[in-house]
Amino acid sequence: MRRVGRDVLDAARWAGRIGRRSVRRATVAIARGATRFARFLVRWWRHSLQFRVVVATVVLCLIVMGLLQTFLYQRIAEGLVDDRMRIAKEEAAKGTAQIQEALDKTDKLDADSLRQISYDVVKRQETESAEGVRKLLLMRALTNDVRDIVLPTLETETGIEPAVTPKMRDELAKNARVQQVQIVTVPRGGDLVPAIVVGSIVQVPEAGPYELYYIYPMERQQQILAMVMRTFLLGVVIFAVLVGLIAHLVTRLVVDPVREAAVVAERLANGRLNERLDIKGEDDLAKLATAFNGMADALQAHISRLEDLSALQQRFVSDVSHELRTPLTTIRMAAEVIYDERQTFPPVSERSTEILYGEVERFDELLADLLEISRIDAGAASLDRETVDLRDVVDRVLTGVMGLARYKGSSITLVGAEEPIRAEMDPRRVERIVRNLVINALEHGEGRPVRIEFGSNDAAIAVAVRDFGVGLRPGEPDLVFTRFWRGDPARKRTTGGTGLGLAIALEDARLHDGSLQAWGEPGVGSRFRLTLPRVAGRPIGYSPLPLTDPSPAELGENGVPVGEPIKATVDPTASTPVPPPAAGGPPGDPGEGAPTAAPQVDGVVDPEL
Template structure:
């Protein structure tokens, strides 16, 4: 992570520095060029204006005399600019400085020709003995056809160069400040980016080690926060997947253990009785018939277990197709109660049916609904020693609510949440007395949901339980999507 942080710092630093240096450099060059040209043109125009003023002052004096020299000296002081006069031969004949050493020297032929033909000339001269270059302008001395020579004004470019030097220094300091500011900004940005990224890396490493409860704690409002939230969402999903995997693994282990247990008990009994019969230990016919009856009962228990397993597997794999038609609930509950009446009477339990006459029909598979109710009634008979079992039904919005209520031992609060699981038995301490596969309620739940219905259970230990099933009526049936 530190390598990535350094890489981010370097990229940001180089990007900012390149931007600052390039921006300030280009801007400085353009400003310098524009400013130099502006000052140069301004100085040139000023010198041309001064030269024309000098020409106007000496226009009527074609010859060099004391009065003319006084005028040149006065203009020199006024304009703070050196003034030369040259004749038609191009020789300097007068200057504004009395001790001027250039008197008698010739000016450049090109300058003299332009001026004598009535044109202005502007040049930049490097005069011996002076460190700074001089800006020189030349205008005709005279007017119209009367050109006596030329007037030269020159001033040092020291002011312009000094201004340029100050500008370059300012740009240099601005560049240095920009570099320092860029470094500070890059350091802060790198820290603000790398810090949450390090947090994300540590959390991702924990998630990679299987700690799916770990979450990224990043308090920003940018793309990094979006990344953190995405990782948190992924971790939540992985945590749920892992929990589901553990649950499925536990269910699988419980399933194998329960199937093994449910098969071993009757098979052990059948094996023991068969060995006794084969060894001739049972000689009396009446005893042999009892053995046969027990073996038949155990075989039927195995057969019921296999049937229930096959039903549950088909339901969970969506291999069960319902043949739905309007079903009269009152008639169906009456027939089921009648079929269980002998078993209930044998235990001294009353079977009651409470269904109103105007109950709407449900839209369902009659045989599967009968299987649902029978499983609930069997469950009620198993855990009820005295009292009654009541089958009731009422209309409730778009459903018919079917209830199977008993006065049995009830179900503890800890077991209520697991009552619909496969092989779960609330009578674990009395399993030898009340035989069952532990699949009946799991099948009920699957069948009810297959009918787009719902189910629930309420129970008070020692007082009894009420299983409720809601199935859609014909008028309001809407398949769930």
């Protein structure tokens, strides 16, 4: 038996646990469903003008209707109560007179006869109401001092005596000739219902004054008010549905043309300049469509004119560049011959020869950049993709800029893992991008360290070049890629430059479906990040490297983030700075007699070689 009892208790405990788990799961499911529904409504509210208008219209109409129905309900309730009270007072006055007349006519004045007569007349009055059964109560008045004959309290229904309040009895004792009326609650069928109590004084022969109370339960009036409330609630539901449908239909008359205008505007933004709105009628929406079409016509005309001017400009730049290429080649050949013989010239002529050679080189670079820009603008630029290690590209760039790094006195630190960072790219264009970024960092780094970071993930590779020089002012990170833009035109440059390097670099990055972004702060330095997809045509997702710089607390020696692996460091203090490159010479050209390449030993660039 004990074992059976334990089994029963264990089963009960398990059943309780299962029940609690089911309740918790149901509660969680309901909460999640309510949360999703609330989010759906919030999202719909934010994105749908029609939904907001319909909801606002329905809510405002419900508020107005609620106020109106509340007023009507109160007026109906007051009317029912006033009408019932008037009838109750009239019936009570008439019934009191009849009872008083019956008592006055009796000739039997003993206690038993008076008790029987009183009961008969009171019981008869109970069923003579025009609006249902009324209850009567006959009790000894507070001012009655007759001791010979005392009649007991008579009530036509047991338990109605508490309906008469002491206050009402006191008022009746003070003014016996005036009816006293009061609304109270009485129990009816297990519920409390309001009732009207009308009190008067009757004189019982030989027994003195007695209080006579008529009690009128207002069940019928309560039923009427309940029916009115149900009707109002049903009317509210029907009204809300009808108002919502009407608001939906009406708002569609306005929202649909607005949506159509939004669709046409998106098509115009996508280059479909022939799209127009249909003009229907002569109302305000028709005026809007007319104005919109006029604006679209003006935009199309301006864009067409600008496209023609742009095409003319591109053609002009391309033609001029090509036409200048042949004479410039001849001038360059002549300048090289003169430059090679400069040692035999007087000092002034020698210096003039060097300046001429440098400016010819710079002019040649400018023509090359203009030709490249014209090919990009014409959509003729193409990529020769191959799978290349990004570190090899950076190593080739470092080999070419070692002379400039020594002259500027800037060390170059490479930060990143030793694993290959391979991706499908055009190595020539990527090398041009990185070379431009490194040269700019050296040019504006003011002799401070330059950091080159590598990064990669499953979808993209990235390289970031960080300098600690003059930095960029607010708004300039977006301007540095503008053609011919210079942050400080008065700033002295060592490598010359055409003002097109970053613009071409940005276009090269876009050709790879990548991105080139800039960040900087005045006096802190700047950071340029190049991000490319590993596989051509696949989305990048996010860049492996951050655009902004780590906080100063996270940076260690030479501006390297603490904990980052260091691949190599170029230290310019280990070698005597070389002379600057020839004026206007190519970036990284240290001039005659300076080393142009730095051999690598075990992955470390040695500046002394």
